[in-house]
Amino acid sequence: MTSRVFESVPPDPIAYLDRLAVSELGREYKSAMLAALSVERGQTVVDLGCGPGTDLSALAEAAGPEGTVLGVDHDREAVDTAAERTAHLLQVDVRLGDLHELPLADGSYDRARTDRVLQHVADPALALREARRVLRPGGLLVLGEPDWGTLTVDHPDAALTAAYTRYVTDQAVRNARIGSQLPRLAAGAGLDVLDVRPLTPVFREVSTADQVLGLQRVTHRAVTAGYFTAEDAERWLTHLATGHFLAAVTFHVVTARA
Ligand SMILES: C[S@@+](CC[C@H](N)C(=O)[O-])C[C@H]1O[C@@H](n2cnc3c(N)ncnc32)[C@H](O)[C@@H]1O
Known part of the structure; x- marks a missing residue:
């Protein structure tokens, strides 16, 4: 029974990001992030950890043809995909780079954003100091x-x-509590925290939750790591697949000023 509910094969990373971006959850928090970023026409915008370019078109539309939008990511496949997808947008450029050592000049951007990136980086405090460095004084960072x-x-x-x-x-996640740590870390990087907005998507359908959370795959890894016995994992997954389902997790959208 559970095999029909849960994805047995993990999706390709780009397909996973694409799927999330068009989901109700993705659309809701991405539009909240875009609103918080309040991009004006003609501005310079950088998407730090842009992945396959998920948000570059929306940023380009906000900045207009007179603005410039840069996507930075350290993954070659993500950068190539983002460049391919935005080739028709003259104001968009995509560059290979590491958030810990951005290949960008001091004070060169009006707006910067990270979207589910700091949860993965080795040193979020350093990445935030780099984001602040590349923002002009008064520029906005949305996390x-x-x-x-x-x-x-x-x-x-x-x-x-x-x-x-x-x-x-x-x-499972390198910096798993980062959402709640963002205001402290941003303040520590010398940023002025203007707003913290929690968003809590609630999943009431197990397959929808599984597409984001990978419930069965993560449970199997938890068994290997000793957090569940195989019997408990079976009991857990069977109930998730067949019982009344509810899951929720809170994201924080933080706006800070350089
Ligand atoms: C969960 S994905 C999010 C991608 C995109 N922001 C989106 O919303 O679809 C995280 C991205 O951060 C990138 N990333 C992680 N650590 C990085 C680092 N140190 N420097 C640059 N990019 C990094 C990954 O390659 C990946 O594309």
């Missing part, structure tokens, strides 16, 4: 990151939910 410690997946045995969330925060 959107989850706090995986807020993840809840309803199950009659709350200990199983706690074990699942503990595995995700301890091992």
Whole structure:
């Protein structure tokens, strides 16, 4: 039964990002991030960790043909895909680069954003200092990151939910609590935190949640890591697949000024 509900093969990373971007959750928080960034026509905008260019077209539309938009990512395939997808937009450029050492001049951007990137980087504090460095004084940085410690997946045995969330925060995601840490880290990087907006998508359908959370794959890894017994994993997944389903996790959209 569970095999019909959960994805058995992990999606290709670009397909995963594309799917999330067009989901109700993706559209809601990406539009909240775009509104917070308040890009004006003619401005210079950089998307740090742009992936396959998911947001570059919307940024280009906001900046207009007189603006410039740059996507930076350290993954060659993501950069090539982003460049291909935005080739028709003359104001968009895409560059290979690391957020810890941006290949960009000081004070060269009016707006910068990261979208689910700082959860993966080795040193978020350094990445934030770099983001601040490339912003002009008064420029805005908008950060959107989850706090995986807020993840809840309803199950009659709350200990199983706690074990699942503990595995995700301890091992599955490098900087799992980053969403709630953003205001402190941004202030530590010398930014002025203007706004913190929590967004909590609630999943009431197991397959939809699975497309974002990879419930079965993560559970199997949690068994290998010793967070679940194989029997508990079976009990957990069977209930998720067949019972009344609810999962939720909070993202924070933080706006800060350089
Ligand atoms: C979850 S994806 C998000 C992509 C895109 N922002 C989106 O919303 O679709 C995270 C991206 O951050 C990039 N990334 C992670 N660490 C990075 C680093 N140190 N420097 C540059 N890019 C990085 C990854 O290659 C990946 O494309």
